[in-house]
Amino acid sequence: MNTFVRPAEGKNSVWRYLLSLLVIVGLFLFGSILTVFYMLLISEFNPSLTINWDELALGDPLADIYLQHIVYFIAIPGIWIAVRFIMKRRFLSIITPNQSLNWKRIFFGFGTYILLMFIAGLVDFLFHPDRFSLQEFHASRFLLLLAAAVFLVPIQTSAEEFLFRGFLLQFAGKLTANAVVLTAIIGGLFGVLHFGNPEMENGALWAGIGYVTIGVIWTFITIKTGSLELSLGGHAANNMFLFIFLTEDHSVYGAIPSIFSSAGGYEIYDCISSLVINMIFAWLAFRFVKKEKQQGA
Numbered sequence: 001m002n003t004f005v006r007p008a009e010g011k012n013s014v015w016r017y018l019l020s021l022l023v024i025v026g027l028f029l030f031g032s033i034l035t036v037f038y039m040l041l042i043s044e045f046n047p048s049l050t051i052n053w054d055e056l057a058l059g060d061p062l063a064d065i066y067l068q069h070i071v072y073f074i075a076i077p078g079i080w081i082a083v084r085f086i087m088k089r090r091f092l093s094i095i096t097p098n099q100s101l102n103w104k105r106i107f108f109g110f111g112t113y114i115l116l117m118f119i120a121g122l123v124d125f126l127f128h129p130d131r132f133s134l135q136e137f138h139a140s141r142f143l144l145l146l147a148a149a150v151f152l153v154p155i156q157t158s159a160e161e162f163l164f165r166g167f168l169l170q171f172a173g174k175l176t177a178n179a180v181v182l183t184a185i186i187g188g189l190f191g192v193l194h195f196g197n198p199e200m201e202n203g204a205l206w207a208g209i210g211y212v213t214i215g216v217i218w219t220f221i222t223i224k225t226g227s228l229e230l231s232l233g234g235h236a237a238n239n240m241f242l243f244i245f246l247t248e249d250h251s252v253y254g255a256i257p258s259i260f261s262s263a264g265g266y267e268i269y270d271c272i273s274s275l276v277i278n279m280i281f282a283w284l285a286f287r288f289v290k291k292e293k294q295q296g297a
Helices: 014-045 061-068 070-086 103-127 139-173 179-192 198-202 204-225 229-245 267-296
Strands: 132-134 260-262
Touching (some): 014 061, 014 070, 014 139, 061 070, 061 139, 103 229, 139 204, 179 204, 204 267
Antiparallel strands (some): 132 260
């Protein structure tokens, strides 16, 4: 098993992982409480924005986006504290076993995945042109959305990657060295924790398969390449693309002012499309890493 999944540095006993997990979960909860506090504060000063307690959201999806990212500003320092002071190792060790980030991998993951998303979107449009509609453009709101996509989305996706395919993958690596089992555990957990997203109501079976597929393939990429960098780039690209270019009313992002909106009812197609995109991404990622190693030899 590579040194990323089972890091040699630091103090990596099971009880330290459990204590670290307790700290991380506690700060996630604190971030959630802080989000609710700011929602109450905003609704108090702006009566037109009322809290929907069922969905824990305000009446403005764009405002919700900014508020929902508060938790990640708390979560990342929480993961850093746990790794640095409880596990007694570098924070970088949950990203790579090397002494520095491999930015080429991050940029390759981002650029490749966003290109695949563009191609998949174009194919989808060719097959289902009635599915897409151009949204009414408001410059000020779109600029706020663009700012959220560029500055907030990478923080959100990085927090999820640090937790799942970083910290939790290494924790699971204490229990088993089997790459298939690790992929199933962490990939499955990543998918299952997305089952609360609104997309599940469009078609729970196919949406669920899609989430688990993404989780499994990205976890497999991380294990086989020995670092988190490709998944960091790919995850950010996926969410940023959806933010800026394509939204669906009944989705986790809601009716944000993206360039296009997409109608539901294509769950099987979306599931197959997601599977194809991620399998191609994995194939290209492995080729890139193989070439990288050959050049470095």
